[in-house]
Amino acid sequence: MADLDLFDSPSPAAPLAEALRPASLDEVIGQSHLIGPGRPLRLAFESGKPHSMILWGPPGVGKTTLARLTAKAFGYEFIALSAVFSGVKDIRAAMERAEQHLALGRKTILFVDEIHRFNKSQQDGLLPFVESGLVTFVGATTENPSFEVNSALLSRAQVYTLQSLSEDELRQLVRRAQEKVLTHLTLSDAAVDTLVGYADGDARRMLNLLEQTDTAARAAGVEEVTPEFLQNALTLNARRFDKGGxxxxxxxxxxxxxxxxxxxxxxxxxxxxxxxxxxxxxxxxxxxxxxxxxxxxxxxxxxxxxxxxxxxxxxxxxxxxxxxxxxxxxxxxxxAPKSNAGYNAYNQARAFVRQDKSREVPIHLRNAPTKLMKSLGHGKAYRYAHDEPEAYAAGETYLPEGMAEPRWYQPVPRGLESRIADKLAHLRQLDEQARED
Missing domain, CATH: 1.20.272.10 (Zinc Finger, Delta Prime; domain 3)
Incomplete structure (x- = not known):
């Protein structure tokens, strides 16, 4: 759940996401596959030995929260950078702070949000400090680390995949918000379902919607929020969708x-x-x-x-x-009936041509627009298929000399291709008969 869950004493003046930020792993909603008993991140926390990691998942699922809890669990200082707004200068400044912490006997977690926004040189700039142990690196990304994080940095960090919150987990978050902060806000079950649908697995979005709902309900003097009220009072955005990720x-x-x-x-x-x-x-x-x-x-x-x-x-x-x-x-x-025969045939032909030598066009298939070309035999002995029985020149060859019949195209026994297969089988039989004669 990104950046959320509870402190024991939330401040009513704080934004809801901040007021509900978790103070321990047990307070985190979601990601049970990572932080449940016996699960990888839970075991890492219990080991007492922090390690560099990359937290990969959609927005609002807890990446920043887990990074902060890592620092808290091990008693480390926490330095956060946003790759959107930070550059090499900011990295150097962060490393200077980490050195100051170390001089005082304190180790540091360096958290880089949206690590995929750093270019190669910026990511490379982190390597010496991660390798030396000056900082324990925690990166967060919504993009596939295999494509967006340098292999050198990726090899030094464990990747953990976070998941969108389920509908039940989002409902749990609503109940927690009502119990801890929004004690006066009453939502019908249908209204909760509406908010859960528009939150679309994003806990941060859910809390923002709850804050907007609370403000609108107070202003309108509404005792119980309904789906109709939500539709009229809020701007409900479309579901989460990353057009390029x-x-x-x-x-x-x-x-x-x-x-x-x-x-x-x-x-x-x-x-x-x-x-x-x-x-x-x-x-x-x-x-x-x-x-x-x-x-x-x-x-x-x-x-x-x-x-x-x-x-x-x-x-x-x-x-x-x-x-x-x-x-x-x-x-x-x-x-429709399915066939990938043409697709496979093309890929096989392309692979063959790429690795094969340049073969000459057979003389009988060459164009002969001039007398010189005709005198050289271009087009000689070419058999015009329309003048042949069944409009097929049985036994003729159309491949370069010395090239075996590849049979790349193999029709499937479905749809029109079943009839195509029958026709090809018949034509090949005519070829065999012509060559025997």
Whole structure:
């Protein structure tokens, strides 16, 4: 739960998140997979030996809180930097403070919020101080550390993954706020459910909503807050959505895999989640076109047409009318027969060409627009397929000399590709007969 939970004696004048900041691990709501009995962070605290760590998770789940509790548990000084506002100069100043603490016999936790915002040189600047033991480093990030944190720094820190708070955990947070600070605030069960929905797993957002609700209820003289009051009195923002981070790519991955898995309801859910969160619908339309090619292909060629038509329709109508076209395309793709044969064939051909030598075009396949080229034999003995039985030049070869038949394209026994497979098998039989003759 980021930055929240209780002190034993909260100050009514303090912001709610500060008033409810936890004083121990036992007061933290959420992250039981890390701080429950026998869990990794709990064991680390109980060991008495702090270590550098990176706390990775969405906003409002407790990264700063856990960093502060780490310093408190081990009796360390706590220095916090925000990578958004700090630079090399701030890092040096923090290290000077840590040296002063050490001279007085005090060790230091250096907490860097949004560590992914530091560039490579700034992250490298932390390494000597972490390696020397001057500071124990704790970083917080909403982005995947594998991509956003230097490997050298990453290798010196244990990564802990934090999770969004569940609905029950958010309700527990509401009860705690009412018991400790907002004792006069009465919420109907439906109002609590509304706030929980808009908090979307973010404890800090939940506390901000509670503060806004309390202020509005006092001003209006409302005895019990209802969902209707919340809708009228508050500006309820859309659900959490990071348009460029892991949350975005996780959701587009879920959409793609739901289509591939032939589950139209799940595909619709992820599509609407992304649209609701503010994702660029044009990006979604491009991904939908890719799904048609990658996962359906020639098993149902209409899928590509449907996907392209949906993209065109969205360009013409915009949102919200054009959203329906994307939804219809996603449904069609989800229920269409699936084949990745074309996708696999292309990847295999590309890999082969990249590592293979440059092979000459066979003489009979070469273009011959001039007399000189014709005299050199270009195009000689080429068999025009339309003049052959079944419009197929049985036994002819179209690959470079010495190159074995790769058979990259392997149709699946679904949709139109089952008929394509039958046709290819027939043509190969004609080739064998022609070569025997």
């Amino acid at each position: 892991d949350n975005f790519y996780d959701q587009i991955s879920a959409l793609h895999k739901s289509v591939r898995g032939s589950h139209p309801d799940a595909a619709l859910y992820w599509l609407t989640r992304m649209l609701d969160g503010g994702a660029d619908a044009r990006y979604l339309s491009r991904r939908i076109v890719r799904m048609a090619w990658e996962d359906i292909g020639l098993a149902d060629p209409r899928a590509m047409q449907v996907a392209n038509d949906a993209a065109t329709t969205f360009e013409r109508l915009g949102s919200p009318e054009g959203d329906l076209a994307l939804a219809q395309a996603v449904i069609y793709l989800a229920i």
